[in-house]
Amino acid sequence: MALPLAGKHCAVVGATGIIGFSIAKAFAQQGAVLTLLARSAAEARPRLEPQLRPYSLPGTTTTTTTTKDTGDFGVPAAHRFIPLDVADRESIKAIFGARGSSSKPQTGTAVGPIDVLVNCAGITQTSLLMRTSDEHLSDIVDTNLLATILVCKHAKMRPNGCIINVSSLMGTKGGLGATAYAASKAGVIGFTRALCREMASRSIRVNALLPGWVNSSMWTDLKPEIKQAFLKDTPLNRVAEPAEVADAALFLASNGFANNCVLNLDGGLSAA
Numbered sequence: 042m043a044l045p046l047a048g049k050h051c052a053v054v055g056a057t058g059i060i061g062f063s064i065a066k067a068f069a070q071q072g073a074v075l076t077l078l079a080r081s082a083a084e085a086r087p088r089l090e091p092q093l094r095p096y097s098l099p100g101t102t103t104t105t106t107t108t109k110d111t112g113d114f115g116v117p118a119a120h121r122f123i124p125l126d127v128a129d130r131e132s133i134k135a136i137f138g139a140r141g142s143s144s145k146p147q148t149g150t151a152v153g154p155i156d157v158l159v160n161c162a163g164i165t166q167t168s169l170l171m172r173t174s175d176e177h178l179s180d181i182v183d184t185n186l187l188a189t190i191l192v193c194k195h196a197k198m199r200p201n202g203c204i205i206n207v208s209s210l211m212g213t214k215g216g217l218g219a220t221a222y223a224a225s226k227a228g229v230i231g232f233t234r235a236l237c238r239e240m241a242s243r244s245i246r247v248n249a250l251l252p253g254w255v256n257s258s259m260w261t262d263l264k265p266e267i268k269q270a271f272l273k274d275t276p277l278n279r280v281a282e283p284a285e286v287a288d289a290a291l292f293l294a295s296n297g298f299a300n301n302c303v304l305n306l307d308g309g310l311s312a313a
């Protein structure tokens with residue numbers, strides 16, 4: 042039986058992170074060929090690539106490990122790791138290779154046509170508004186929200202494709218020390234809903250995923266008393282494993298009727 046993402050080209054921005062890589066790994070497991078993007082993509086490659094199921098062309102048993110590009114309008118022949126700093130707007134435009142862009146890069150560094158795009162790059166905030174520098178506030182909004190908007194603008198999505206924007210429960214629920222973060226993630230939800238209307242003519246589905254706390258550095262870096270308070274408010278009394286978030290992303294990517302889904306995955310914390 043064909044795997045649900047067999048032959049699909051999936052691009053994950055923020056793929057070196059704990060959640061982004063879990064999603065990339067789950068998609069590769071289901072037959073996809075991956076483009077993994079992040080600032081440290083090249084350095085992380087030796088560690089991450091062996092964990093990905095090698096890509097094989099649908100209908101064959103031939104797995105490919107060479108990073109060969111089949112051209113601007115083809116599907117990559119193997120998983121690729123492409124360095125990208127989403128703070129650099131010109132790089133987003135160049136790497137996603139928007140048609141007609143004067144800054145189109147050499148074949149091999151362009152992402153090319155995409156079936157599933159995951160926007161998962163994010164930075165956090167753990168300080169009260171008055172104690173957060175203007176520069177950090179701007180970085181949070183630029184990385185979490187503006188970059189998501191620009192990547193979606195410049196990505197060459199194939200008809201019937203799917204975009205998954207990783208937001209956060211904080212986008213719908215307050216959180217101490219997370220003002221700009223919450224605003225950026227709320228923005229991602231609003232953007233997702235509006236983009237869903239604009240992508241309708243090409244049957245591209247657009248969804249947002251809202252994890253609560255996930256077993257990651259964002260969680261482990263919290264003070265013990267803050268963790269205790271969150272756990273007390275979470276009916277399941279635990280945080281999510283990254284693989285559980287990846288499973289939700291797989292649902293959004295593979296269920297053809299999932300569109301404008303704003304999917305909470307928070308163990309019930311949103312009910313508190």
Ligand SMILES: NC(=O)c1ccc[n+]([C@@H]2O[C@H](COP(=O)([O-])OP(=O)(O)OC[C@H]3O[C@@H](n4cnc5c(N)ncnc54)[C@H](OP(=O)(O)O)[C@@H]3O)[C@@H](O)[C@H]2O)c1
Pocket residue numbers: 054055056057058059060061078079080081082125126127128161162163164184207208209210251252253254255256257258259260
């Ligand atoms: N962990 C949680 O509890 C939790 C809960 C809800 C939502 N989320 C959201 O889930 C997403 C992933 O979180 P995570 O826990 O996996 O965080 P993480 O491990 O810190 O990963 C963050 C990812 O974003 C990338 N990134 C950051 N700044 C970037 C930039 N300027 N350009 C390109 N890539 C950049 C990082 O790669 P490089 O450093 O290599 O660039 C990394 O791949 C974030 O959007 C976060 O807000 C997380």
